[in-house]
Amino acid sequence: MLKNEAVAVGPEVLLLQLWHFLCADVMLVLRGTSTGCQSCRRFTTSGGPLAFQATPRLSAEPPKKKKRIDSQAVLLKEIKRRNKLEKSIKKLESRARILKPVEEIHGERSFVRTMKERHREKPVLTFEESERRIKLFREWAQYKNSQHTEQINAILTAIKSRERAMDELRKISEQLYLDALKIDSKLIPYTVRGPVQTPPIAGYEAPDGEVTNTTRLFEGEETHRPFPVIDTK
Amino acid sequence: MMFRKLILSVTFKPSSKFPRISCKRCCSLYDPPYLNKGPQPEKYAALNIRMRGYDFPMLESFSKYVHNLTKIFEIEGEAYPVPTRSAKVALFKPNSTAAAQEYELKLYERTVKMEQVSSVIAPLLMEVIQNTLPEGVEVTFKELEPEEEEFRYIPDTTLKDLRQQVESVQESIREFKSR
Numbered sequence: 001m002l003k004n005e006a007v008a009v010g011p012e013v014l015l016l017q018l019w020h021f022l023c024a025d026v027m028l029v030l031r032g033t034s035t036g037c038q039s040c041r042r043f044t045t046s047g048g049p050l051a052f053q054a055t056p057r058l059s060a061e062p063p064k065k066k067k068r069i070d071s072q073a074v075l076l077k078e079i080k081r082r083n084k085l086e087k088s089i090k091k092l093e094s095r096a097r098i099l100k101p102v103e104e105i106h107g108e109r110s111f112v113r114t115m116k117e118r119h120r121e122k123p124v125l126t127f128e129e130s131e132r133r134i135k136l137f138r139e140w141a142q143y144k145n146s147q148h149t150e151q152i153n154a155i156l157t158a159i160k161s162r163e164r165a166m167d168e169l170r171k172i173s174e175q176l177y178l179d180a181l182k183i184d185s186k187l188i189p190y191t192v193r194g195p196v197q198t199p200p201i202a203g204y205e206a207p208d209g210e211v212t213n214t215t216r217l218f219e220g221e222e223t224h225r226p227f228p229v230i231d232t233k
Numbered sequence: 234m235m236f237r238k239l240i241l242s243v244t245f246k247p248s249s250k251f252p253r254i255s256c257k258r259c260c261s262l263y264d265p266p267y268l269n270k271g272p273q274p275e276k277y278a279a280l281n282i283r284m285r286g287y288d289f290p291m292l293e294s295f296s297k298y299v300h301n302l303t304k305i306f307e308i309e310g311e312a313y314p315v316p317t318r319s320a321k322v323a324l325f326k327p328n329s330t331a332a333a334q335e336y337e338l339k340l341y342e343r344t345v346k347m348e349q350v351s352s353v354i355a356p357l358l359m360e361v362i363q364n365t366l367p368e369g370v371e372v373t374f375k376e377l378e379p380e381e382e383e384f385r386y387i388p389d390t391t392l393k394d395l396r397q398q399v400e401s402v403q404e405s406i407r408e409f410k411s412r
Binding site: 075181213220 | 273341357391412
């Protein structure tokens, strides 16, 4: 019956339902009282004198006219939208990309805030001290300059001797000379590590531990780049 | 070129490669240097020198040194820094996951980017760098990786969103066309 239908109904319909139930009871009562009376007329007052039965569907809004989807128009719309998006992408791409701040140059974020507190005044130097420093710097600069010149000499000698070697090779065999001019595919990639203060301990067992990457992640990044642990084996 | 002019004139005799310019112009044979070049050495398209270390002052001075080296070798090198990466290292107590000691490490990185390096010069440069490597610095000679280049820049989220939108619109267009 109406109870089992899951339909959203308005208040008028609910009143009609209530009236329906009440009249059903009245009908039962009337049936009970009539004792084989032929002249009695069977009548029902369910739904009012007009016998107008309104169902939820009738009381609902009339169905809307179904619109025909013009696929061509939709397609054009989508294409237009795509072109607009591509245009804005081009505009953004032409903009220069922003570099991430480098801590050692721009300052560590936590320190920048307290920089004013950490400020110290420069000490006032005596005349002798400043003279001593100037002389020391001059000596150092002269030493480094001579070191630099020596190195440049050594490098240019090496380049020169290589060029001479190539000339000699050419005289010996043209094919070997052409091979020597080619790129060595095995040259790169190549990794070297600097010397260490103490040699590695033989049979050393490193303790267990954990490395947590605490690099600052920016908005668009999801994962960290793996943190390489420089091994000096 | 300035180094060559300074030093070569003092330390080296002119080799057979240099043109013989005689004072007597009437009976001299002068060939301009660009004429008899012959086969030239091949070039490495891109060569990156990546320097990494946990000790910043050492790394910084070395990166300056390497940048100057490229000038001596007459290679155009662009030196740039890479954002620092940091990690917390915890050493556990034996037979447990409780941290006995905790350290905060920072990995600093500098790169020198070079293009069109002659195959004759590149091994020399690598040798010099190897011989002058200081303690605590790791040097890698390699070609540029796109992932590393991306790491230097702040990612553009609006651009990413727009690209995703374009993809979804493309898909719907394809659907319509297939119908």
